[in-house]
Amino acid sequence: MARISGIGGRLYRGETSIDFIGKRRRWYAFSGLLIILSAIALSVQGLHLGIEFKGGSEFTITKPGVTIAQARTAIATAGVTGETLVQKIGNDKVRIQTGALTSFDAVKTSLASTFAVNIDSIDTQLIGPSWGKEITHKALYGLFGFILVVLLYLTLAFEPKMALAAIVAVIHDVFITVGIYALVGFDVTPATVIGFLTILGYSLYDTVVVFDKVRENTKSITSTGRVTYSDAANLAVNQTLVRSFNTSLIALLPVASILFVGAGLLGAGTLKDLSLALFVGLATGTYSSIFIATPILATLREREPAMKALSKRVSQHSNAATLVKSESVQPVVVSADTKTGWARGPRNQPKRKRR
Amino acid sequence: MSDSSINPSAGSSKGPRSSGRPARTIAILLVTLVAFTALAFIQSATKVRLGLDLRGGTSVTLTPRVSEGGKVTSAAIDQAVSIIRQRVNSLGVAESEVTAQGSGTNRQIVISVPGQTGQRIVQLVGQTAELRFRQVLAEGAPNAASAAADTKTATLPSGITPQLNAQYAALDCTKQANLQGGTVDQPNAPVVACNRTGTSKYILAPAQVLGNMISKASAAIDQQGASGWYVLLSFNGEGTSKFGALTQSVTKLATPQNQVAIVLDGLVVSAPRINEAIMSGNAQISGNFTQTDASDLANVLKYGALPLAFTQGEVLQVSPTLGSDQLHAGLLAGALGLVLVLLYSLLYYKGLGLVTVGSLAVSGAITFLSFLLLGKWIGFTLTLAGIAGAIVSVGITADSFIVYFERLRDEVREGRTLRSAVETGWKRARHTIIVADFVSLIAAVLLYFFAVGSVRGFAFTLGLTTVVDLVVVFAFTKPLVTIFANTHFFNSGSKFSGFSAKSLGTVTRTEGK
Numbered sequence: 106m107a108r109i110s111g112i113g114g115r116l117y118r119g120e121t122s123i124d125f126i127g128k129r130r131r132w133y134a135f136s137g138l139l140i141i142l143s144a145i146a147l148s149v150q151g152l153h154l155g156i157e158f159k160g161g162s163e164f165t166i167t168k169p170g171v172t173i174a175q176a177r178t179a180i181a182t183a184g185v186t187g188e189t190l191v192q193k194i195g196n197d198k199v200r201i202q203t204g205a206l207t208s209f210d211a212v213k214t215s216l217a218s219t220f221a222v223n224i225d226s227i228d229t230q231l232i233g234p235s236w237g238k239e240i241t242h243k244a245l246y247g248l249f250g251f252i253l254v255v256l257l258y259l260t261l262a263f264e265p266k267m268a269l270a271a272i273v274a275v276i277h278d279v280f281i282t283v284g285i286y287a288l289v290g291f292d293v294t295p296a297t298v299i300g301f302l303t304i305l306g307y308s309l310y311d312t313v314v315v316f317d318k319v320r321e322n323t324k325s326i327t328s329t330g331r332v333t334y335s336d337a338a339n340l341a342v343n344q345t346l347v348r349s350f351n352t353s354l355i356a357l358l359p360v361a362s363i364l365f366v367g368a369g370l371l372g373a374g375t376l377k378d379l380s381l382a383l384f385v386g387l388a389t390g391t392y393s394s395i396f397i398a399t400p401i402l403a404t405l406r407e408r409e410p411a412m413k414a415l416s417k418r419v420s421q422h423s424n425a426a427t428l429v430k431s432e433s434v435q436p437v438v439v440s441a442d443t444k445t446g447w448a449r450g451p452r453n454q455p456k457r458k459r460r
Numbered sequence: 461m462s463d464s465s466i467n468p469s470a471g472s473s474k475g476p477r478s479s480g481r482p483a484r485t486i487a488i489l490l491v492t493l494v495a496f497t498a499l500a501f502i503q504s505a506t507k508v509r510l511g512l513d514l515r516g517g518t519s520v521t522l523t524p525r526v527s528e529g530g531k532v533t534s535a536a537i538d539q540a541v542s543i544i545r546q547r548v549n550s551l552g553v554a555e556s557e558v559t560a561q562g563s564g565t566n567r568q569i570v571i572s573v574p575g576q577t578g579q580r581i582v583q584l585v586g587q588t589a590e591l592r593f594r595q596v597l598a599e600g601a602p603n604a605a606s607a608a609a610d611t612k613t614a615t616l617p618s619g620i621t622p623q624l625n626a627q628y629a630a631l632d633c634t635k636q637a638n639l640q641g642g643t644v645d646q647p648n649a650p651v652v653a654c655n656r657t658g659t660s661k662y663i664l665a666p667a668q669v670l671g672n673m674i675s676k677a678s679a680a681i682d683q684q685g686a687s688g689w690y691v692l693l694s695f696n697g698e699g700t701s702k703f704g705a706l707t708q709s710v711t712k713l714a715t716p717q718n719q720v721a722i723v724l725d726g727l728v729v730s731a732p733r734i735n736e737a738i739m740s741g742n743a744q745i746s747g748n749f750t751q752t753d754a755s756d757l758a759n760v761l762k763y764g765a766l767p768l769a770f771t772q773g774e775v776l777q778v779s780p781t782l783g784s785d786q787l788h789a790g791l792l793a794g795a796l797g798l799v800l801v802l803l804y805s806l807l808y809y810k811g812l813g814l815v816t817v818g819s820l821a822v823s824g825a826i827t828f829l830s831f832l833l834l835g836k837w838i839g840f841t842l843t844l845a846g847i848a849g850a851i852v853s854v855g856i857t858a859d860s861f862i863v864y865f866e867r868l869r870d871e872v873r874e875g876r877t878l879r880s881a882v883e884t885g886w887k888r889a890r891h892t893i894i895v896a897d898f899v900s901l902i903a904a905v906l907l908y909f910f911a912v913g914s915v916r917g918f919a920f921t922l923g924l925t926t927v928v929d930l931v932v933v934f935a936f937t938k939p940l941v942t943i944f945a946n947t948h949f950f951n952s953g954s955k956f957s958g959f960s961a962k963s964l965g966t967v968t969r970t971e972g973k
Contacts, residue, residue, distance in 0.1 A: 352859040363793040363851055
């Protein structure tokens with residue numbers, strides 16, 4: 106652990122620096138590839154929608170020793186036609202999913218008598234055909250509403266270009282997560298949709314942490330004229346790298362335990378669907394805050410005339426000084442934040458040495 | 461502890477600047493917490509109200525159906541909620557709930573009834589209960605091709621237009637799809653309809669007596685046992701005279717026009733032959749009812765028809781066994797997640813990790829207390845999705861500590877003393893935490909307003925815990941770190957404090973200089 110945090114120190118001072126922004130074309134290409142793959146997966150395979158979206162019924166029978174064969178016979182006896190799905194959950198549960206039924210009660214009664222269980226101990230879910238459309242509509246409204254409000258809020262809290270970059274990263278995350286769902290063929294249920302929507306908040310949390318540092322580092326770059334916007338932003342990503350890693354890991358731990366318990370103990374349902382979506386989304390969210398959001402921000406800002414002029418000045422400056430590369434990064438901290446730069450050496454360092 | 465010689469300098473300046481205030485802030489928070497705990501006990505809110513998915517029960521979500529020319533209004537939904545509530549209450553199950561969720565006319569009605577009421581509740585709340593009394597114009601086999609008695613001459617009985625006959629021919633009452641009911645018919649136009657069991661088909665005259673002319677309805681049994689359970693209706697003044705007129709007008713006619721069909725939600729319940737005019741203002745509906753059927757129908761008719769037709773969006777029945785399984789799984793996942801987060805922060809942040817432990821304990825206590833009190837005040841119920849939201853938020857809450865801790869370590873790396881780093885680091889971390897939490901809050905609020913059912917439970921706990929996070933970070937975590945920064949242990953740069961030169965990565969640099 107100490108070694109990881111040791112890396113944190115080196116990243117902070119810019120001694121170890123990973124070039125996230127300079128190599129942005131590489132990350133854009135990688136994300137572009139993922140997006141194309143997602144689009145192909147979505148159009149070819151499509152999403153595997155749960156019965157909540159198609160309409161239908163679900164019966165779960167809990168009885169020690171139930172088998173899938175038994176369940177199939179029971180459905181046949183009950184006169185259910187069309188596509189049915191029978192799953193065994195744990196040792197003592199079978200779950201039967203059917204399409205829309207005309208005689209829900211009759212099927213239930215028949216199942217109860219075939220399995221010799223009390224009719225009220227059968228867990229059921231009946232979903233109307235238009236239900237899925239309702240929740241999809243609402244989820245979409247929620248998505249657009251969220252994007253608008255957050256765009257506005259981040260514009261106020263930060264700046265318009267940061268808001269734009271953050272939103273692009275969020276859309277990127279949701280799209281790729283949905284793509285992964287299509288590719289792997291995970292079931293999409295309303296709980297999954299909640300998961301997708303929650304990713305929005307999560308992905309932004311990480312991005313906000315990075316952007317806050319970017320803003321701080323770039324506050325006075327035009328006046329000092331020593332570093333370009335991209336370099337300052339890159340340092341910010343490096344400085345917050347440990348933070349991003351830790352916040353993502355800490356956020357992932359509870360999600361992973363829900364996934365573990367939900368999938369292991371309950372087999373299927375709200376907990377599993379929700380945490381799986383979050384798990385996939387968190388991973389892409391962390392990736393995008395570092396590799397997509399900040400590079401996009403840098404691309405946007407570098408187009409500004411002021412920033413172009415700054416780059417020019419910086420390159421002339423560094424040509425004249427012919428600094429070694431590792432050293433040229435060093436002054437960034439000082440120039441980016443003069444106050445902390447002042448506090449760095451003289452005041453405290455001697456104390457340590459005197460010991 | 462070899463660095464202990466540093467301490468005197470830190471200790472000497474320990475003093476007036478920040479000693480009393482952090483302790484006071486924490487004290488105020490803890491006293492508030494104790495006060496609210498006492499309040500919870502006084503209001504006897506000692507148990508979290510669990511949702512149906514955690515304790516078993518039935519929940520039905522109804523979506524207003526837009527009929528031709530009809531419009532869904534907000535007032536109609538409110539009225540429907542109150543009618544459905546009366547119907548549900550007639551069951552006498554404690555803690556049943558009927559609520560409209562969503563906003564404006566885009567609302568859904570969610571009915572939750574705990575316990576094993578099963579399918580009965582679904583039928584009770586779902587039906588519109590639009591009752592009409594119509595004279596029978598023609599009656600035939602469920603798949604008859606024409607209403608004409610003699611298909612060769614094709615002479616239609618009086619009152620039946622060829623158009624109506626075509627509709628009649630097209631209706632196949634042997635199909636299950638045509639026996640679902642729930643269609644709203646125009647009372648002042650003739651209609652074609654099936655009976656409930658799908659054994660006959662009717663052409664019916666415009667309705668003479670409507671459901672809103674009923675003043676009383678009750679279940680009764682025929683003591684001779686001839687027709688078993690039936691529903692006894694009493695009409696109001698208008699109903700009595702109209703029903704009298706209707707029955708009087710048909711008695712003289714030939715079969716089947718001397719029958720009056722009792723139509724409920726588009727299906728004929730029964731169509732008795734009227735032998736003499738009924739002026740008493742009473743009528744009976746019979747149709748092979750069980751006692752439960754009869755009393756439920758009576759209840760439904762008593763509270764009146766719903767102003768709108770609804771479709772069942774979702775019907776969920778959870779047995780108590782599954783409910784307790786889900787509750788245990790949720791709690792287990794929560795405990796596991798919490799332990800992992802605590803373990804990681806202790807391993808990574810060492811002594812500083814203790815702040816995480818304390819802060820999570822406080823935010824856990826506040827969240828639990830909120831569940832108790834909100835359950836009492838606004839009827840908040842904890843669902844499985846809600847538990848998931850709470851678990852997920854453990855991560856978000858811990859995230860804000862990390863943002864602060866990392867900032868703190870950055871400041872110390874800059875060369876500040878821990879005590880000044882606590883303040884400068886806080887100023888910067890505060891902004892990040894507020895913005896990040898605010899974004900989470902926006903997500904939660906929007907999820908809450910755009911969603912129905914389980915999603916709302918999730919969004920609510922997510923939003924609640926985000927607010928709790930802000931309170932805890934400001935009123936507990938920050939003051940606690942300030943207090944810790946004044947102790948010898950944390951200032952010493954001890955290996956276990958989380959601020960050792962080694963863990964900050966400052967070792968190489970100091971040695972280099």
